[in-house]
Amino acid sequence: MISHIDIAGINLELGDDIKKYISRKVGKLDKYMPRHARESAFAEVKLRQANKNLGNKYECEIIMHMPGEQIQAKESTMNMFAAVDIVEQKIKNMLVKYKQAHIAHIKEKRPSLLRRLRARLNRQNDQDLNGG
Numbered sequence: 001m002i003s004h005i006d007i008a009g010i011n012l013e014l015g016d017d018i019k020k021y022i023s024r025k026v027g028k029l030d031k032y033m034p035r036h037a038r039e040s041a042f043a044e045v046k047l048r049q050a051n052k053n054l055g056n057k058y059e060c061e062i063i064m065h066m067p068g069e070q071i072q073a074k075e076s077t078m079n080m081f082a083a084v085d086i087v088e089q090k091i092k093n094m095l096v097k098y099k100q101a102h103i104a105h106i107k108e109k110r111p112s113l114l115r116r117l118r119a120r121l122n123r124q125n126d127q128d129l130n131g132g
Contacts, residue, residue, distance in 0.1 A: 001027035001028065001030060002026060002027050002029060002030050002038075002041055002042065002043055003042070004042035004043070005022070005023055005026050005027065005042065005043045005044075005045060006042070006043070006044045006045065007019050007022050007023070007045045007047075008044070008045070008046050008047070009046075009047050009048070010046055010047070010048035011048055011049055012047055012048055012049045012058075014047060018047070018080060018081070018084075021081060021084060022045050022047075022084055025084055025085070025088045026043050026045060026062065026088065026091075029043075029064070029088070029091060029092060029095060032092055032095035032096055032099060033066065033095055033098070033099060034098075034099050034102050034103050036067065037066045037067050037102075040066070040067055041064060041065060041066045041067075042064075042065050043062060043063065043064050043065070044062070044063040044065070045060070045061070045062050045084075046060070046061045046062075046063075047059070047060050047061075047080060047083075047084075048061075050076060055078065056078070057076045057077065057078060058076065058077060058078070058079065058080040058083050059074065059075070059076035059083065060074070060075055060076070060080070060083035060084050060086075060087045061073070061074040061087070062074075062087050062088070062091050064091060064095070066098070069098065071091060071094045071095065071098060073087045073090035073091050073094065074087065075087045075090065
């Protein structure tokens with residue numbers, strides 16, 4: 001889990017239920033980070049109530065601070081919990097791209113377990129067919 005999460009309500013009082021919800025959702029994002037970034041990463045979550053012409057809207061912004069980079073996403077909806085869900089999904093997608101960009105060289109050097117098993121089975125089948 002991400003150990004340090006700052007949750008702030010701008011022009012808005014945040015209840016314990018929304019704080020717990022945000023901590024649970026954002027805390028689980030560490031599994032999408034490279035291992036070297038997990039210990040030093042921290043998150044800022046800002047919720048604000050924006051009175052638009054169509055009614056009350058809640059805007060959620062998450063900023064993930066990671067080594068050498070910041071990942072940021074923002075969304076506004078009519079429901080505070082839905083805004084958190086949408087922004088969490090956006091951050092998750094960005095973290096997957098960040099992880100692929102920073103550890104792509106590892107994937108090229110080391111084939112996955114499934115690929116290694118398939119290669120071994122293919123070699124065994126070839127040897128069986130050739131009478132080996």
